[in-house]
Amino acid sequence: MSGHAEPYGREGLPLHEAREQVLAAVEPLQGAVTLPLANALGRVSATAVRAAEAVPGFRASIMDGYALGQNSQPKAGDTWVLTGRSAAGHPFNGTLTAGESIRILTGAPLPEGAGWVLPQELMQVDGTRLTLVKEASDRPWIRAEDDECGRNDLLLEPGQRLGPADLARLAGCGIAELSVHRQPRIGLLISGDELVAAGSPRPPGAIWESNGTLLDTMLRSLGQTVAEHRVVADQLEALSSALQTLAATCDVVVSTGGISAGDSDWIRPLVDELGEVAFWKLFLRPGRPFAFGRLGEGVPFFGLPGNPVAAAITGLQLLWPALQRLEGQSHPELFPRLKVVLADPLARRPGRPELARARLETSEGGTPMARIDGSQASSRIGSLQQADLLLEIPADAGNLDPGTPLWAQLIRRPLF
Template identity: 60%
Template sequence: MGEPFGPEGLPLELARERILEQLQPLGLVEQLPLAACLGRITAEPVLAGEAVPGFRASIMDGYAIPGSEQPLVGARWRLRGTSAAGAPFGAAVAAGEAVRILTGAVVPEGSGRVLPQELVGVEADQLELLKPCGASVWIRGPEEEAAAGQELVAAGQRLGVAELGRLASCGVCQLKVTQRPRLGLLISGDELLPPGRQRAPGQIWESNSALLTALLNRLGYAVADQRVVGDQPEPLRAALLQLAAGCDVVVSTGGVSAGDSDWIRPLVAELGAVNFWKLFLKPGRPFAWGQVAGVPFFGLPGNPVAAAVTALQLLWPALQRLEGAEPQLLLRLKVRLEAPLRRGVGRPELARAQLVVAADGGLLARVAGSQASSRIGSLQGADLLLEIPAELGALEAGTELWAQLLRLPLL
């Protein structure tokens, strides 16, 4: 049935390593419009079909003059016409001539320099340089953004805002991306009641489905199928098999410990395998990893905070691997405790904290309220997961710790 790793359970890093080494990308591909590709993984390299911008373009509003030599103050030219964005001048610039040019417009043949408009004077059709123009020619090359055939995005890269903008600028309108894994979510517990219903004594409103679905959505993954089932073996067995038949990953909450009503772990062992089921981590000790009918299975703890934390630490990297990406973990940084923190030694802890910038610019971690794994309020406003080593108990203000940054990047 998969025994715990020693008396304390499997260390987090080793648990993640064991999970990832058993997973391979799904290898499924779909083609989508560029606008639908934010956050997706490229299935193949994306190359520029042609040079971009593909022509010499003016960086400034000003005047295109012949050659590229730096003219002297007092030099004069005769104006011949205008080159605007999308409306080139259409002829070469000869000696002694100049063309009015706007930002982004094609630089005419024969011109190797643009004079910014604030440096010149214009009277009738005569242009005169009034101030030194400096060394810059204010022209961007035809391959400034990309050369024809240049790789814009590698295969297996997650597409962010900047990638989509660059691809659009290079004329790309659709992409081949990997398919995301389909998730089946099983919430177990006799005490669970849908929000909005009147509670009887001992009942609680079910929140794990809302919490995990929102967290997974924020990470870019959707729940394809969801069940809320009481602690009865036959309905749970049926739900596990149905989810495994229609999904690429099965995720459950609760039922993986060793209590009288914890049916999930023995059922998974019966229907597939439990590779390990105990973590050396707070919150998150009752966690199971295995397979149901050949489909990867993640048994998250029943307490909501523990479920969210273990989903970030272990489920999220696995989903990235299945999607075809190199798993990326949360960015880590060093912070100092704003105030003393008391805790019991024994297990490493991922404590929820706010990031505070001190007056001197230093980064502080503010831990407020109970850190109980059942209190979802500890996640509200959390910017960090503080990594507290197992051997540390009483921590003084100013103690330096590593922390995982929970805020996602914009670009």
Template identity: 60%
Template sequence: MTEPYPREGLPLDQARALVLEALQPLGLSESLPLADCLGRTLAETLHAAEAVPGFRASIMDGYAIAGSEPPEPGDSWQLMGRSAAGAPFRESLRPGQAVRVLTGAVVPEGSGWVLPQELVEACDGQLRLLKACGVNPWIRAMDEEAAAGGVLAQAGDRLGVAELARLASCGVQQCRVWSRPRVGLLISGDELLPPGEPRQLGEIWESNSTLLCALLQRLGYGVAVQRVVGDQPEPLRQALLELAANADVVVSTGGVSAGDTDWIRPLVAELGEVRFWKLFLKPGRPLAWGTVAGRPFFGLPGNPVAAAVTALQLLWPALQRLEGAEVALLPRLRVQLEQPLRRGSGRPELARASLVVADDGRLLARVAGSQASSRIGSLAQADLLLEIPAELGSLEAGAELWAQLLRLPIF
């Protein structure tokens, strides 16, 4: 156990660095069909087997003319046929000849120019240029997308929509990707009930499993096994050991503070090691990191917002490292507060906010409602996590802050 802990907790950047430094990629891979590779990380570098598209293609509907020099208005050619997508004109053009060519179709040998159809007149087998055609030949190179042997994607790349589409366009059918780490999730608390069950005074419906499973799924990961256990040391000990035996990472929520029934932290110290405890952060102070039975362990706070925020800041980067991906954090941008924000100084805060574009183009952060770490509603419609430094108290409208962007890219 690392001693002593900073009384106020570790700064977030320092905690993240300690976590990532302690982890190594799992090194397990699998070969999957391309359709199953969205969001996965490549375990191999992929090269193009041949040039793509593999032929010179017309960029628009028009006429391929013989020669490679820009023609002049009044020039004319004899029409020899037609080249369409999937039905190419297979002969070479000689001087004074042209063919009708459609978008995406093969441009015949002997032609270095496609004339847009709106610039020409075709009549009685003859083609005549009516207007100046400009300097663009409107031909797609045979290796525009990829040259034979060229790198399509590097090992370690995360495969998004665009990457998958490009691989498919280059004839790739399957990929070898790094296996995702298996997460074991433990939710603890005597007060927890399954949603739908009738409540007694003091009981709450358990939501952290739904929140964290959905969050991890959105980030491209999943929960392999989960347990909901009351605040009793022996059942919690057995649950921790079971999760460690069936997952690559053990994650818990609740039970890591210093209350009479907070058993998780002492159990982790017994079964492994607590490397640090407490973050200098709001929300998310009661957080533990270490190992359980040789597996990385994250003891997230019990309050749902704090659990979600710390999962984004620490658990998500750790899962990327274990998977073998380059660790990517949430992108950051500068924003201004739309309205005053009342707070006390003392701890850095990640406040939930929505992103608003003002009429003058400024990016504004709108903070609505309570920022309590128990209020899941503060996550709803949140586009941003505002980074508020510890030394700042209440802020006026127009104050400029860094913010982490929560909306993930589409492509």
């Protein structure tokens, strides 16, 4: 073991520098699979996808009304002869000439010669005679044949994470399956002598293990899957064996605890022995004890803090972008930022920059507000419950008054 004492300074790396180093050190995994659209939600496209033909492929009516055999704007009092009907899936089989019209329904194809659609509420029908009784707008109410896409249009770029709208558009363009990148196999190691499983008796000094549940479910909510999950006591040989096994079977290894400088903190020196520690310690609250490096044949290693909130926060800030890069996402996404004001006073001491958990509310005047409930201790999982925001509090900030403006990361993810 190399036994580095303070190789990165007492304060540690600023978060943005740590993220830059992590993303520069990881490369996309090799390999792709072909999946039906229904199984591709949250995956990353491996190839570009182009449209085989224009969609919808025909001019269509935007509303229920009447298609006219003309291209000019109609005027009140104009009349036409009704000659047929067009409905979705049952087009009118013919051509319209000047003075002719057909009944047409939303989404139905326009026949050749039709250049205008009038809403039904503007029309009067007397047998086969159609009359415009009110002034019409200058809009023809026709959807172009390439409204969704034209032939050979780019529908999807490689390296794009797939949401419901992406998949629906592909389906609407006739595509049933696509090639996606292989997902990283994540090995999760939870260390600690004091840990016992939830539901089991708790001896004096023990705590019920929660980091495994928190990280496993958090990663699942981000579309990732923990392939192997181990809970190991703070014993040198057992931890060494677990790290080597996970490095041999997984694409990335994540641990919690054991990376500080205590008597039983074995993880960081073991990683330094089995591979390399690129950096450790962050200039951040919560999450100062954090390590990044490699195990074995270059498997990325993330040593998260032992406190659950700190593990979750550093996982979102550093592990999640790296997993996106490993899965082939071209531009790893960070959480969008917005300006908010504090709803309540916040007591704190200057020291390290902080990511505080808060709910997003709106004032009567429409101002986005951040409300913090209870303690922000890194051991208190309750501070994560109902959190919409991670407030970015500068290192030099002391006690903050209500109304103080702050930047915040919006950690509620978009639906589409």
